[in-house]
Amino acid sequence: MKTSLPSLQNWVEAVASQTHPDKIHWCDGSDAENEQLVGAMCGTGVLSPLNEETYPNCYLHLSDPSDVARVEHLTFICTQNNEDAGQNNNWMDPETAHKKIDALFQGSMRGRTMYIIPYCMGPIDSPYSRLGVEITDSPYVVVNMRMMTRMGMEALRRIETEGTFVKGLHSTGDLDPNKRFIMHFPEELTIKSIGSGYGGNALLGKKCHALRIASYQARTEGWLAEHMLIVGVEEPNGNVQYLACAFPSACGKTNLAMLIPPESHKGWKIWTLGDDIAWLHLDDTGQLRAINPEAGYFGVVPGTNEKTNKNAFDMIQSDTIFTNVATTTNNDPWWEDKNLGAPVKDWQGRDYDPSSGPAAHPNSRFTVSAKQNKSYSELADSADGVPISAIVFGGRRKELAPLVYEAKHWKHGVLVGASVASETTAAAIGDVGVVRRDPMAMKPFCGYNFADYWQHWLSFADKSDRLPKIFHVNWFRQDNKGKFLWPGFGENLRVLRWIMGRCNGSANAVETPIGYLPKKGEIDTDGLDVTDQTMQELLSVNVEQWKIEMDSVGEYLHSYGERLPEDLKNEYDELVAKLKIAS
Ligand code: TSX
Numbered sequence: 001m002k003t004s005l006p007s008l009q010n011w012v013e014a015v016a017s018q019t020h021p022d023k024i025h026w027c028d029g030s031d032a033e034n035e036q037l038v039g040a041m042c043g044t045g046v047l048s049p050l051n052e053e054t055y056p057n058c059y060l061h062l063s064d065p066s067d068v069a070r071v072e073h074l075t076f077i078c079t080q081n082n083e084d085a086g087q088n089n090n091w092m093d094p095e096t097a098h099k100k101i102d103a104l105f106q107g108s109m110r111g112r113t114m115y116i117i118p119y120c121m122g123p124i125d126s127p128y129s130r131l132g133v134e135i136t137d138s139p140y141v142v143v144n145m146r147m148m149t150r151m152g153m154e155a156l157r158r159i160e161t162e163g164t165f166v167k168g169l170h171s172t173g174d175l176d177p178n179k180r181f182i183m184h185f186p187e188e189l190t191i192k193s194i195g196s197g198y199g200g201n202a203l204l205g206k207k208c209h210a211l212r213i214a215s216y217q218a219r220t221e222g223w224l225a226e227h228m229l230i231v232g233v234e235e236p237n238g239n240v241q242y243l244a245c246a247f248p249s250a251c252g253k254t255n256l257a258m259l260i261p262p263e264s265h266k267g268w269k270i271w272t273l274g275d276d277i278a279w280l281h282l283d284d285t286g287q288l289r290a291i292n293p294e295a296g297y298f299g300v301v302p303g304t305n306e307k308t309n310k311n312a313f314d315m316i317q318s319d320t321i322f323t324n325v326a327t328t329t330n331n332d333p334w335w336e337d338k339n340l341g342a343p344v345k346d347w348q349g350r351d352y353d354p355s356s357g358p359a360a361h362p363n364s365r366f367t368v369s370a371k372q373n374k375s376y377s378e379l380a381d382s383a384d385g386v387p388i389s390a391i392v393f394g395g396r397r398k399e400l401a402p403l404v405y406e407a408k409h410w411k412h413g414v415l416v417g418a419s420v421a422s423e424t425t426a427a428a429i430g431d432v433g434v435v436r437r438d439p440m441a442m443k444p445f446c447g448y449n450f451a452d453y454w455q456h457w458l459s460f461a462d463k464s465d466r467l468p469k470i471f472h473v474n475w476f477r478q479d480n481k482g483k484f485l486w487p488g489f490g491e492n493l494r495v496l497r498w499i500m501g502r503c504n505g506s507a508n509a510v511e512t513p514i515g516y517l518p519k520k521g522e523i524d525t526d527g528l529d530v531t532d533q534t535m536q537e538l539l540s541v542n543v544e545q546w547k548i549e550m551d552s553v554g555e556y557l558h559s560y561g562e563r564l565p566e567d568l569k570n571e572y573d574e575l576v577a578k579l580k581i582a583s
């Protein structure tokens, strides 16, 4: 008996009799336990130590080459009613799903140790936090979950007090892609994942719990679980405003979360609260507050260098697990655009051969504790979270979307979020440069019907009269030669400044059919190599292009049929009418 909570004890016993592990280990989250697991994995080759002088306490994990990313086509939302999952999800009826996946779990842990991982998503003492227990046969999952969540004894104590927790069952299985499933049962607060050892499929606290299950829970409880970074921006006078920003993949969320102010902005400071997930609650004054349910970063490695993200680059110099990167002769980790050293072994452990593709897998990852980030905000551990001034949506669009604009009001902002789209990059498999709809950057992560999700977002308009303002940004506009018009990276602070100015009433805007844009000269370009003409291009609305965009948005929204909220249709119709008048 390792817990006083019968529902947990019974579940553990039921899983053990199903999966037949050799041993059962209850994780306490201690340093000693971690060292023991890391040592054992180094013995079996699951981890290899990297150079102890240059990368102290860093390890390399190479996954199965067929198991390097999330698998959306094998990810299911299993609700009683098909419609509740929506066309944005794959659906299977719960009974069929349990039967199918339970058959795969039968005896799946034979010869292995079953680990029980109690974890807390969010600060251990926060009323906004939620509990979970992951059962897994992967020690790699245990050591990753230890960095990504508050894992161990303290979490178990709170689970025993509250009695409610998300059940996550994971087994690596035999990695056969035909026997791989990631199944969510939001009505049962249950996740079952088999056949993959990869992060998003196996670290169940992250996408499975903190987004898919939590978004479903949040709807019934009146809050929001979102795919957002949380960042504090401090002015030289010490005032800090907090922003929550949702971008599709390959837009540089982690880079924005850890932005370093440029030389021109002495006295400004960026505080990182989170780089991937935000849980947003209204407090009893109507202020929206955010916590980051995670405690670490599971970030894309390639492209990380001293120019793109110096904080991340420095952060992963020690106490980091690298998954699917290359290595140098020196046994340092290596990746594309590291701008240091050269690869000798690729991400599959083969001698590096440029003709067989990139040395590091494009989706290779670092796992690291958030506390190693130099811009880490102590408020990431605050039970009350931080007050959010602005919600910022974004996308990668070479044309159309201006550098920044502000929604006219909350419900218009929901339309802006629902219309988010981004161009695909070479970082993911499939076509490159194609515009994909990714509402609120939640396409792969919303645990229920998007139409109901938009209704839930809209409902906040009636719950508070001091909601954050909503914005949209685009760092990726190009000229007709393919040159980026905006320098991006640290210089994005200039755009954040305008957003903050709008929130405190000090910045000016002009009204356009799509929303408020910065008035000429309102974005400080001092010392930037950006001409007035370029700024004008970045901050203009091409009505004809927007009409075509809105046709596509309309087609997309209406594909949700009957459940599409009336208020969203009204916002859409109003915007289309404004574009018509403007042309
Ligand atoms: O992360 C990015 N951000 C946000 C930074 C806080 N990236 C990288 C995207 C891949 C994950 C960007 N790339 C950004 C950006 O703002 N902007 C661009 C496009 C760009 C690339 C290079 C330059 C300018 C813009 N300039 C030179 O190479 C000199």
Ligand code: MN
Pocket (backbone or CB within 6 Å): 227, 276
């Ligand atoms: Mn993400």
